[in-house]
Amino acid sequence: MENAKLPRIVLVRVLLRSFALQASWNFERLQNLGVLYTLGPALRRMFRGEELAAAYRRHLDYFNTHPFLASPILGAILSLEEKKNRGEESYLGVQEFKGMIMAPYAAMGDALFWGGVRPLAAGVALFFAARQSLWAPAVFLLLFNLPHLWFRLIGFWRGYIRGLAVVEGIQRHRLPDLAIRLKEATVVLLGGLCAYLVFLSLREEGFSAGWGMAVIPLVILAGRLARKGVSTLLLVLVMSTIVLFFSFSG
Amino acid sequence: MAAANYLMAASVAVVSGLDRTAFLQLMISRPIVAAPLTGWLLGDAAAGLLVGSMVELLWLGRLPVGAAIPPDDTQVAIGSTMLAITMGSRLGLSGPAFIILSILVAMPLGKVGQLFERWAREWNGKLLQKAGDALAEDRFRAAERAHLWGMAHFALSSLATFATIVLVGSLLLHELAPVLLRPVTHAAPWLRVAFPVMGTAIILSSINVRRSLTLFAASFTSALLMLWLL
Numbered sequence: 001m002e003n004a005k006l007p008r009i010v011l012v013r014v015l016l017r018s019f020a021l022q023a024s025w026n027f028e029r030l031q032n033l034g035v036l037y038t039l040g041p042a043l044r045r046m047f048r049g050e051e052l053a054a055a056y057r058r059h060l061d062y063f064n065t066h067p068f069l070a071s072p073i074l075g076a077i078l079s080l081e082e083k084k085n086r087g088e089e090s091y092l093g094v095q096e097f098k099g100m101i102m103a104p105y106a107a108m109g110d111a112l113f114w115g116g117v118r119p120l121a122a123g124v125a126l127f128f129a130a131r132q133s134l135w136a137p138a139v140f141l142l143l144f145n146l147p148h149l150w151f152r153l154i155g156f157w158r159g160y161i162r163g164l165a166v167v168e169g170i171q172r173h174r175l176p177d178l179a180i181r182l183k184e185a186t187v188v189l190l191g192g193l194c195a196y197l198v199f200l201s202l203r204e205e206g207f208s209a210g211w212g213m214a215v216i217p218l219v220i221l222a223g224r225l226a227r228k229g230v231s232t233l234l235l236v237l238v239m240s241t242i243v244l245f246f247s248f249s250g
Numbered sequence: 251m252a253a254a255n256y257l258m259a260a261s262v263a264v265v266s267g268l269d270r271t272a273f274l275q276l277m278i279s280r281p282i283v284a285a286p287l288t289g290w291l292l293g294d295a296a297a298g299l300l301v302g303s304m305v306e307l308l309w310l311g312r313l314p315v316g317a318a319i320p321p322d323d324t325q326v327a328i329g330s331t332m333l334a335i336t337m338g339s340r341l342g343l344s345g346p347a348f349i350i351l352s353i354l355v356a357m358p359l360g361k362v363g364q365l366f367e368r369w370a371r372e373w374n375g376k377l378l379q380k381a382g383d384a385l386a387e388d389r390f391r392a393a394e395r396a397h398l399w400g401m402a403h404f405a406l407s408s409l410a411t412f413a414t415i416v417l418v419g420s421l422l423l424h425e426l427a428p429v430l431l432r433p434v435t436h437a438a439p440w441l442r443v444a445f446p447v448m449g450t451a452i453i454l455s456s457i458n459v460r461r462s463l464t465l466f467a468a469s470f471t472s473a474l475l476m477l478w479l480l
Contacts, residue, residue: 194470
């Protein structure tokens with residue numbers, strides 16, 4: 001806590017603004033204006049005159065990372081800016097730190113949240129949807145947003161308090177390993193979900209559940225086609241046409 | 251009443267569209283949330299739930315990484331729900347078959363979402379100049395405000411995608427429903443399951459897990475056998 005100098009109200013404003021980090025996402029410098037906007041209240045509090053202009057210009061550089069894992073980075077940037085304001089030396093400058101950390105954090109965040117948490121939450125919610133339960137959206141939002149908001153709130157706070165040391169904290173959590181475990185859980189869950197949906201359809205149409213095993217080669221075939229670059233839209237339209245043809249003719 | 255419905259669905263389209271990238275990212279933009287929400291506002295949450303459950307997995311494997319713009323499954327879900335409910339009531343049609351037909355019509359139209367979103371991101375590039383000019387004159391708050399204009403671009407892009415899906419989709423459904431509804435009714439129980447299975451196959455192709463097919467096959471087989479035996 002000894003490093004914390006900014007008033008809490010400023011920190012809260014910065015945290016709330018971080019939810020709009022990608023509002024002006026652009027192809028030239030991606031999230032750079034978002035960083036400038038997010039840190040604005042803190043920079044205005046810390047610097048004056050030419051120093052303030054220089055601080056704003058520092059954050060016009062290219063920046064891109066995962067929006068949720070941006071929180072610890074933004075917290076650590078604030079800590080570095082404070083040190084700079086106090087005239088303390090740091091072994092990494094603000095721009096060096098941003099440049100060094102954004103790509104690995106983007107990769108970790110993409111794998112963990114887009115590749116792990118989101119499909120897993122969707123898989124669980126779809127079981128509820130299969131039973132026509134309107135709890136499905138609520139279950140999805142809860143499962144996704146608990147880790148999401150935890151990372152944003154706690155990550156920002158720890159980034160601010162620990163400064164550059166927040167990187168070690170994130171390393172200790174072994175997020176890439178966690179992402180792999182979540183993805184494995186998602187694959188198992190999707191297997192169960194598909195079996196459940198196929199079983200319900202076969203029972204409704206009066207077929208033996210054994211016919212459901214035909215789904216596995218279909219999944220392998222569709223997966224291979226998707227990997228070869230066939231678009232989702234084309235796969236779905238072709239599959240629908242085949243299903244329509246056989247259902248109508250049979 | 252119809253105007254109020256369009257207004258409500260358009261509001262969900264804009265809010266969810268912002269949630270996709272520009273603001274919050276609480277995932278109310280996911281089809282499993284946005285479609286039931288639209289359905290509930292239009293008086294048929296069950297229709298929205300069916301749309302959400304069919305569309306959710308299809309593009310879930312397409313990650314919004316770097317400069318990649320995934321297909322706009324949010325507007326496909328909201329647009330399909332809107333079409334299913336409003337066109338259904340206008341044409342005197344309802345039930346899963348008409349909902350599935352609405353999805354099939356909305357899906358190809360959703361491609362325009364990528365185009366509109368690309369334009370929004372290109373317009374956002376012009377905000378850099380605006381912010382740079384403001385900073386050159388020490389107008390710091392004006393530079394911050396330039397960032398917020400990006401939200402207007404994303405909102406317009408979402409609204410344009412939604413409007414395209416609903417307007418063109420209404421015309422297409424009007425023409426196609428009399429021809430295609432009967433075959434879709436026959437195929438509806440299979441299509442309901444085919445969409446999530448296809449989505450699963452696409453996710454497995456991109457999930458980057460060793461032996462994902464083995465894991466999937468083992469899980470699928472054991473679950474199916476248990477359901478069969480119990």
